Amino acid sequence: MGTPFGLDDDAFHEECGVFAVCGNPEAAALAALGLHALQHRGQEAAGIITVDNGSFFAHHGIGEVGDIFASPQVMARLKGDMAIGHNRYSTAGGGGMRNIQPLYADFEFGGFALAHNGNLTNAMTLRRQLVQRGALFHTTADTETVVHLMAMSRANDPVGRMIEALRQIEGAYSIVAMTQNKIIGVRDPMGVRPLVLGKLENGSHVLASETVALDIIGAEFVRDIKPGEMVVLTPEGVTSLMPFQPGPSRMCVFEYIYFARPDSNIDGRNVYEARKRIGAQLAREAHVDADVIVPVPDSGVPAAIGYAAESGIPFELGIIRNHYVGRTFIEPTDQIRHLGVKLKHNANQARLEGKRVVLVDDSIVRGTTSRKIVDMVRQAGAKEVHMRISSPPTRHPCFYGIDTPSREKLIAAQMEIDEIARFIGADSLSFISVDGLYDAMESAPRVAASPAFCDACFTGEYPIALTDVSTDVHNASASALRSEAGK
Structure with missing residues (x-):
């Protein structure tokens, strides 16, 4: 897929969200609603697979959930009382219909569908070994490695095969899978990626990446799936297994800073409140005399509220975001790309002119977007522009399910903080410290x-x-390996 019009991709992207429901006649509709609530985790593509009396029905599409599943005819074809769904953000080179999840395979025990959030860090090594043994891969998604390992397993049942396959896997993952009569959910032994269990009024159970997917369908939050835990959902209830030795919990801290929706609760923490505390800590660490605190919308808003409350400086919406910027048929030439931030954000001049402004954002990746926003605020008449970031400097790429640039493209890995400040045109720049982040959490x-x-x-x-x-599998760079994962 191409880049969304008006964006230069100077941001981190979560690579997917998963959803599953067992024992509900409205399974497909619930899955579509759940994926809609998880749209922020991936906007490139989505898919749903259902089961009805042993038969599997699937629909996948490129685009957003509301468009893919808008047709009553499509939804009518997704029959059954069990469903799993997936939202996807594709990395470069990882797009196309063949990589859209959930994946489906026929085993001797019957059909099997699988969807995955995260990244498997030995998938390419295993893939090469499996190909040498005769496996034929149909996608470039690392998720397919699990399917082939299950095919090689000699276990007697799908749960046993999945356990055997995942014991060979390294990486971060939350997985939902479906057989003819059960849903399987599993979280990696360190719990890097989130997965929650919910329950509907009729007693049917739901699995989702975030609690907001439970809220939209009126499901009660039951609990977070534990690191290293596997749950098996049937119409009769939930069975919990601990087939993998849990390690020390390592939930991705960026879920709290940026990726999760602010109205989600993850591992017992409310994301919105966590972001406010981060902003307050940032104000304590990096106070500057100013007239207004302005968030870079939308992800900077809760941290800016916390910063303003702690500093006593008024909070203002000095930048307004256009929420209706989507894709376009216009080819984004260099001249058009230059207008990108103006399409997405516009300065509220009345709140900025003549003011000393503190801009609060969640992160700086390449720095190009921050540079444009600082310039836009200056053009609106700001007297001073100070940038405050609610995460520590990002100096290393992620290999666990977040699409980040290679290290040489991360500005904080190439420049000192004062150099970044000069590059983006800010009067000052500060990031929260790692210790401060832990205090705020x-x-x-x-x-x-x-x-x-x-x-x-x-x-x-x-x-x-x-x-x-x-x-260094296939002599590929780390960036290329992440692209091959392509979820």
Whole structure:
């Protein structure tokens, strides 16, 4: 897929969201609603597979959920009382219909569907071994590796085969899978990616990447799936297994900073409140005399509210976001790309003119968008522009399910903070410290040997082996390996 019009892709992208429901006659409609609530986790493509009396029905499409599943005819074809669904953000080179999940395969035990959020860090190594053994891959998605490992398994049932396959896998994952008569959900042993269990009034159960997908369908939140846990859903209820030795929990801290919806609760923390606390901590660490605190919408809003409350400086919507910027038929030439931020954001001049402004944003990736926003605020008449970032400097790429540039394209890996400030044109620039972030998360102080979160993008300390990167599979760069994962 091409880049959304008006954006230069100077942002991090979550690569997918998953949803599953078992034992409900409206399974397909519930799945579509759940995926709609998880749209922020992937806007490139989506798919739903259902089961009805042993027969599987599927619909996949490129685009957003509301368009893909808008047709009553499409929904009518998705028969059955079980469904799994997937939203996808495709990395470069990983797009196309063949990679849209859920994936489907026929086994000797019957049909099997699988959807995955995260990234498998030894998938390319395993893929090469499987191809040498005769496996024929149909996608470039690392998720398909699980299907082939299950095919090689000698276990007697789908659950046993899946356990055997996942014991060979390294990486971060939340997975939902479906057989003819059950839903399977599993979270990696360190719990890097989120997965929650919910329950509907009729007693049927739901799995989803975030609690907002439960809210939209009126499901009660039951609990977070534990790191290393597998749950099996049937119309009779939920069975919990612990087939994988759980490691120390390493939930991705960026879920709280940016990726999850602010109205979600993840591992017992409300995301909105966490972002406000991060903003307040940022104000304590990097106070500057100013007239207004302005968020870079929308992800900077909760942190800016926290910053304003702590600093005592008024909060203002000095930048207004156009929520209706979508794709266009216009070819984005360099001249048009230059207008990109103006299409997405517009300065509220009445709130900025003559003011000393603190801009609060969640991150700086390449720095090009920050540069345009700072310039836009200056053109609106701001007297000073100070940038405050609610995450530490991102100096390392993610290999666990977030699409990040290679290290040489991360501005914080190439420049000191004062150099970045000059590049983006800000009077000053500060990031929250790693220790401050942990304080704001109400966590124990960070210990290098055992941090409470996965913070590798800030620290370079990767908690899960990077086999494909360290063995330089096919002489591919780390960036190319992430592209091959392509979820």
